[in-house]
Amino acid sequence: MGLAGGFDAWIVTVGSELLIGRVVNTNLAWLGARLTLLGYKVRGCLVVPDILDDIAWAFKTALSRGARVVISSGGLGPTFDDKTVEGLAKAFSLKLALNEEALKLVRKKYEEKGYSLTESRVKMAILPEGSSPIPNPVGTAPGVRLKLGETLMFLLPGVPAEMKAMFSKYVEPELKRIGPQIFFVERSMRVYGVPESEAAPIIKRVLKISDNLYIKSHPKGSELGEPVLELHITASGKSRELLEELVGKAINMLLELLSEKEARIEILK
Amino acid sequence: MGLAGGFDAWIVTVGSELLIGRVVNTNLAWLGARLTLLGYKVRGCLVVPDILDDIAWAFKTALSRGARVVISSGGLGPTFDDKTVEGLAKAFSLKLALNEEALKLVRKKYEEKGYSLTESRVKMAILPEGSSPIPNPVGTAPGVRLKLGETLMFLLPGVPAEMKAMFSKYVEPELKRIGPQIFFVERSMRVYGVPESEAAPIIKRVLKISDNLYIKSHPKGSELGEPVLELHITASGKSRELLEELVGKAINMLLELLSEKEARIEILK
Numbered sequence: 001m002g003l004a005g006g007f008d009a010w011i012v013t014v015g016s017e018l019l020i021g022r023v024v025n026t027n028l029a030w031l032g033a034r035l036t037l038l039g040y041k042v043r044g045c046l047v048v049p050d051i052l053d054d055i056a057w058a059f060k061t062a063l064s065r066g067a068r069v070v071i072s073s074g075g076l077g078p079t080f081d082d083k084t085v086e087g088l089a090k091a092f093s094l095k096l097a098l099n100e101e102a103l104k105l106v107r108k109k110y111e112e113k114g115y116s117l118t119e120s121r122v123k124m125a126i127l128p129e130g131s132s133p134i135p136n137p138v139g140t141a142p143g144v145r146l147k148l149g150e151t152l153m154f155l156l157p158g159v160p161a162e163m164k165a166m167f168s169k170y171v172e173p174e175l176k177r178i179g180p181q182i183f184f185v186e187r188s189m190r191v192y193g194v195p196e197s198e199a200a201p202i203i204k205r206v207l208k209i210s211d212n213l214y215i216k217s218h219p220k221g222s223e224l225g226e227p228v229l230e231l232h233i234t235a236s237g238k239s240r241e242l243l244e245e246l247v248g249k250a251i252n253m254l255l256e257l258l259s260e261k262e263a264r265i266e267i268l269k
Numbered sequence: 270m271g272l273a274g275g276f277d278a279w280i281v282t283v284g285s286e287l288l289i290g291r292v293v294n295t296n297l298a299w300l301g302a303r304l305t306l307l308g309y310k311v312r313g314c315l316v317v318p319d320i321l322d323d324i325a326w327a328f329k330t331a332l333s334r335g336a337r338v339v340i341s342s343g344g345l346g347p348t349f350d351d352k353t354v355e356g357l358a359k360a361f362s363l364k365l366a367l368n369e370e371a372l373k374l375v376r377k378k379y380e381e382k383g384y385s386l387t388e389s390r391v392k393m394a395i396l397p398e399g400s401s402p403i404p405n406p407v408g409t410a411p412g413v414r415l416k417l418g419e420t421l422m423f424l425l426p427g428v429p430a431e432m433k434a435m436f437s438k439y440v441e442p443e444l445k446r447i448g449p450q451i452f453f454v455e456r457s458m459r460v461y462g463v464p465e466s467e468a469a470p471i472i473k474r475v476l477k478i479s480d481n482l483y484i485k486s487h488p489k490g491s492e493l494g495e496p497v498l499e500l501h502i503t504a505s506g507k508s509r510e511l512l513e514e515l516v517g518k519a520i521n522m523l524l525e526l527l528s529e530k531e532a533r534i535e536i537l538k
């Protein structure tokens with residue numbers, strides 16, 4: 001399975017630039033790693049263009065798939081194609097209105113720089129009913145926090161520096177508080193000289209130790225005329241000590257069984 | 270809108286490593302760029318873990334959203350968690366059976382290296398009914414091509430070198446043949462000294478020139494104490510000459526209107 005954690009989390013990344021390949025989706029990797037470390041199971045990611053109906057569809061889909069937490073990035077700025085907030089409102093038929101708290105945040109940002117409020121700037125303070133703004137310590141567009149039933153949604157900007165700062169400062173503390181107390185342990189090893197198809201039955205055997213264990217193999221090409229595999233061993237559960245023990249046991253067993261195949265093995269971390 | 274092209278294409282990337290943030294989804298960017306250049310409109314990407322039901326859900330979802338082309342990457346190898354082919358079969362209730370053509374490809378790969386066929390290796394030749402294998406010039410797992418109604422699906426491996434080689438050699442020629450004759454032109458410029466919220470109404474005005482035109486602004490931070498924006502101007506349509514003319518006109522208009530705001534402008538390409 002390969003996913004640690006308790007509650008299901010979904011990531012929605014908004015932006016046509018991700019789909020036409022102009023920008024690599026690093027926000028997904030960053031958010032996925034943070035959510036996993038916090039004990040959430042990142043169950044899927046939807047990448048959608050700057051099209052209102054597509055964004056609304058993504059939020060609805062994440063909810064209908066059982067997300068307890070949804071994090072979006074992208075589409076919060078002042079331009080005509082920043083449509084994520086409107087998409088969220090459309091998804092759940094929520095009214096949009098000027099949010100005084102958000103307006104205060106936006107006004108303060110521009111006043112500091114000597115700019116006044118314009119229509120494009122005020123747009124960033126129009127939020128769906130029931131939501132609250134998340135301050136942006138780096139840029140100008142506030143994020144949005146909305147709880148719908150049991151599901152918490154956080155809309156963050158697409159600029160990585162803004163997204164990361166807001167997640168760390170405002171989203172992570174809440175996710176820690178409400179989240180499952182689940183730990184995640186990972187180790188990696190590199191295996192030379194054994195093709196993936198020969199490692200497959202060995203991995204299958206080692207996995208029988210525990211349901212909390214997961215091993216994934218990544219073929220790394222065979223530039224040296226011999227196969228190179230990276231094995232990624234992870235475990236998740238409630239006790240860090242037991243997990244360390246479990247992963248150690250799995251590594252020993254892999255070392256033993258792969259050595260029988262005359263593999264050379266390098267432990268990475 | 271920001272998406273060029275005629276037929277809708279969807280990308281499905283399979284792999285828990287993408288969701289726990291261990292691997293950045295570069296396959297999405299590469300496939301998105303290639304499909305866009307071929308004249309397809311990449312309408313969305315679904316990132317799912319190595320869970321059979323989730324993979325099946327992704328294929329079904331892409332189809333139900335109107336995809337004419339679906340490209341997947343990941344989950345084609347010999348290990349227990351390579352489940353993409355089974356997921357495709359499950360999505361559309363197709364029977365899985367040993368494909369003789371695929372078996373020939375797999376056997377040849379291993380015989381060249383002096384290995385024999387094992388259960389894990391034969392697994393890579395079990396395909397859904399109606400599909401055909403795509404040769405893998407770099408690795409061992411064949412890809413899968415399946416046409417369902419009007420929709421063409423191509424399943425490719427997750428290892429970037431294998432995926433790219435197979436797309437270029439076997440997928441792209443077919444997509445070129447059946448695809449719309451639509452061109453895509455792009456240019457970029459960097460704008461210093463004008464905040465995004467002030468550029469927004471200017472962009473809106475320039476966009477009125479044509480429906481085929483799209484301009485997206487990416488704030489690049491303000492390390493120098495001044496705002497920096499990257500503007501990405503794209504156009505798509507049937508005549509390359511008209512598109513070049515259109516983008517040129519948009520750039521001239523942006524230069525004129527942004528200069529009035531005392532911006533410094535750098536044309537990137």
